[in-house]
Amino acid sequence: MTLRLVLAVSLDGRLAPPAGGAAQLGGAGDRRVLEEALAWADVAVVGAGTVRAHGCSCLIHRPELLQQRQSRGQSPQPPLLIASRQPEPVGFDHSWRLWGQPLQLWWLSSAPLLPAPPKGFERQLALESWQGLLDQLNSEGHQRVLLLGGAQLAGALLHEDLVDELQLTICPLLLGGEHSWLPAAARPHPHHWHLQEQRPLGEGEVLLRYQRTGNS
Numbered sequence: 001m002t003l004r005l006v007l008a009v010s011l012d013g014r015l016a017p018p019a020g021g022a023a024q025l026g027g028a029g030d031r032r033v034l035e036e037a038l039a040w041a042d043v044a045v046v047g048a049g050t051v052r053a054h055g056c057s058c059l060i061h062r063p064e065l066l067q068q069r070q071s072r073g074q075s076p077q078p079p080l081l082i083a084s085r086q087p088e089p090v091g092f093d094h095s096w097r098l099w100g101q102p103l104q105l106w107w108l109s110s111a112p113l114l115p116a117p118p119k120g121f122e123r124q125l126a127l128e129s130w131q132g133l134l135d136q137l138n139s140e141g142h143q144r145v146l147l148l149g150g151a152q153l154a155g156a157l158l159h160e161d162l163v164d165e166l167q168l169t170i171c172p173l174l175l176g177g178e179h180s181w182l183p184a185a186a187r188p189h190p191h192h193w194h195l196q197e198q199r200p201l202g203e204g205e206v207l208l209r210y211q212r213t214g215n216s
């Protein structure tokens with residue numbers, strides 16, 4: 001099974017501007033590779049903070065990618081697991097685009113689960129440990145897991161050394177501020193990462209894809 005973290009980051013390693021909010025750092029090239037990563041995935045995982053900032057999630061639009069998924073017998077979009085420490089969504093608004101998007105939403109919570117999934121969610125999963133979640137997904141046949149951020153979630157999974165691949169779009173911006181793509185308190189394992197792919201995406205953006213080597 002493979003867990004791939006996908007982020008668009010500035011030259012100074014930020015994933016959002018100093019004011020935070022709904023960050024859109026990447027251009028058309030980043031959008032393209034994000035859709036390719038979504039098309040690769042069996043499921044996607046995102047932090048509730050990112051959903052609160054955007055009120056929606058990213059979708060695959062390109063017909064050839066949707067076609068590839070259909071020919072593999074997959075749903076058009078990978079189910080989206082929204083991770084939270086709350087038993088139900090807090091600060092989620094009824095007016096968000098999220099509710100109208102063609103996405104299966106799964107609530108992923110480290111709090112004790114309620115008797116039924118929250119409204120708008122097809123499933124709820126207990127997050128007792130990240131390894132346990134990955135084992136459960138694997139046993140259900142979901143072997144390609146895409147982590148869409150944000151920083152807190154990236155930090156949690158890197159801390160447990162569960163990220164196999166890092167896919168970063170480097171965007172030609174200097175943002176400053178506190179929103180590094182890993183929280184300052186994160187303590188990821190000191191692996192070397194093996195460069196698997198580097199690809200100019202146009203408009204000064206570069207895709208870098210690294211694989212964890214296991215060597216520290």
Ligand SMILES: NC(=O)c1ccc[n+]([C@@H]2O[C@H](COP(=O)([O-])OP(=O)(O)OC[C@H]3O[C@@H](n4cnc5c(N)ncnc54)[C@H](OP(=O)(O)O)[C@@H]3O)[C@@H](O)[C@H]2O)c1
Pocket residue numbers: 006007008009014015016020021022023024025046047048049050051053083084085086090109110127148149150151152153154156
């Ligand atoms: N540039 C990019 O590619 C990119 C990608 C993603 C996000 N972003 C930006 O990043 C910012 C949001 O990132 P963020 O770090 O603030 O938020 P985040 O990681 O998306 O979400 C944080 C929330 O996730 C839940 N959570 C965190 N750790 C958890 C754990 N171990 N177990 C269970 N739930 C957990 C908590 O939700 P509850 O509060 O509900 O308990 C927490 O408040 C936004 O500005 C967004 O635009 C940028």
